[in-house]
Amino acid sequence: MMHSSLVMYDDDYRKLLVIIQRLAQDATAKGVFLVDTNGQMVAEAGEMQGIDATSLASLTAGNIAASSGLAKILGEEEFPTHFHQGQRDNLFITLAASRIILVVVFDERSSLGLVRLRVKKAGTQIAQVFEEIRKKAEREQSSGGSSPFSEITDDDIDNLFSE
Amino acid sequence: MSFINYSAREINCKIVYYGPGLCGKTTNLQFIYNRTNPEVKGKMISLATETERTLFFDFLPLALGEIRGFKTRFHLYTVPGQVFYDASRKLILKGVDGVVFVADSQVERMEANLESLDNLRVNLAEQGYDLEKIPYVMQYNKRDVPNAAPLEELRKLLNPGGKIPDFEACATTGIGVFETLKATAKMILKDLRNMSR
Secondary structure (H helix, E strand, O other), X not given: OOOOOEEEOHHHXXXXXXXXXXXXXXXXXOEEEEEEOOOOEEEEEEOOOOOOHHXXXXXXXXXXXXXXXXXXXXXXXXXXXXXXXXXXXXXXXXXXXXXXXXXXXXXXXXXXXXXXXXXHHHHHHHHHHHHHHHHHHHHHHHOOOOOOOOOOOHHHHHHHHOO | OOEEEOOOOEEEEEEEEEOOOOOOHHHHHHHHHHHOOOXXXXXXXXXXXXXXXXEEEEEEEEEEEEEOOEEEEXXXXXXXXXXXXXXXHHHHHOOOOEEEEEEEOEHHHHHXXXXXXXXXXXXXXXXXXXXXXXXXXXXXXXXXXXXEOXXXXXXXXXXXXXXXXXXXXXXXXXXOXXXXXXXXXXXXXXHHHHHHO
């Protein structure tokens, strides 16, 4: 369904966090980020606390969306991995699941080969978690499960805008 | 497509400002950015050309407050208005929760308004959205210019039957900017509530 929300519960979030923390460690990465293809930051790990993660997420999603458009023009299905080399830091970006982008930031302590290798394993695990999330969402939808929205009132919404 | 994070107790939604070139989409975001407290907003990103025309998008994250313990965050995006950037507009509409159509009130921009509105409808439909069904607000911008078309005429063309909320605005001075944003955010939250019931 086009308009379904991405709903992340605590247990799913923790699973993802464990995977990306391990990836950050194994790949000797400075930071690992999971970003929704619509530009929302899902989870982050590593030593890059304080970075503007919201902007990083939005720009990563824009980058992936633009490359995906380019791929289609060239008759490719997708360009699933991207590598940006900087003077100090490098970025490795890959699609981990249909709507999730995995971003790894690394410097001279690591290498592209190592990052690629570690991302491969972590990517599979991340895809599995999102498959579970998708199934859970389907089950909830068919059973009319709970949502934080179902209980809110007009007053709750109006109060948000009262100065 | 909203993102509900139970772990961080956050709800994230995406609003896209659409409209013809130079209608004031970026100006809307700039005014919001300039008039909100630092703790409420994130950094505003503008991917623009050297002449400050939007090349890909502008982005502004806003935290509006809490609803039932959930922080509600809205990510505001603009699209590039120029006709030839259609591929980029399609990308930015991905996962949209609500749309603000910024119309240019100048008489000579009427055709551009209609063309852009039609383009919005087509681009949304390509992604399975129906403009009639998603949260959607009309803003008649540049009401202060001398060659502005009468409001009734704009309504007749762009919001026939007054089906959606519409606002007169002057984005450079801020008139109507927050009213438009609030109406859109409210519609999105009500829509999410109705979908979850």
